[in-house]
Amino acid sequence: MVTINGASLRNFVNDEEAYNKAADERFTALDLNGDGVLSRAELRKEFEAFRPVGTHFGVEAAHPPEELPKLYDNIFEKFDLDQSGSVDRDEFKSEMKKILLAIADGLGSASIQMESDGNNSLLTQAAQFSG
Ligand SMILES: [Ca+2]
Ligand SMILES: [Ca+2]
Numbered sequence: 001m002v003t004i005n006g007a008s009l010r011n012f013v014n015d016e017e018a019y020n021k022a023a024d025e026r027f028t029a030l031d032l033n034g035d036g037v038l039s040r041a042e043l044r045k046e047f048e049a050f051r052p053v054g055t056h057f058g059v060e061a062a063h064p065p066e067e068l069p070k071l072y073d074n075i076f077e078k079f080d081l082d083q084s085g086s087v088d089r090d091e092f093k094s095e096m097k098k099i100l101l102a103i104a105d106g107l108g109s110a111s112i113q114m115e116s117d118g119n120n121s122l123l124t125q126a127a128q129f130s131g
Pocket of ligand 1: 038
């Protein structure tokens with residue numbers, strides 16, 4: 001289990017060097033076919049790791065499984081700022097930053113626990129950040 005609290009998320013995002021390095025590495029890991037952009041399926045991998053967290057980006061409550069494709073679509077549209085149909089490195093880095101800060105705001109002074117499952121998502125890395 002990983003405990004997530006707002007302070008560690010904020011420290012992570014505000015540490016530009018740590019954040020950029022982690023986001024770069026994560027982008028490269030997610031870009032399975034190595035074409036330099038993330039497709040819907042590739043981006044989705046990052047968010048499957050978020051599932052155990054009951055709150056998705058300010059949207060309360062767990063989503064039933066049949067709603068997940070729509071949720072992932074919405075997330076993809078958010079990331080794809082220029083509507084090119086793919087998410088490039090800059091889009092990934094800037095949207096992940098917003099999402100992590102939104103989660104931090106949503107948490108306030110509370111903390112939540114998440115299965116880590118050995119995944120290396122940015123949220124997991126942020127949760128473990130103590131810089
Ligand atoms: Ca790709
Ligand atoms: Ca794009």
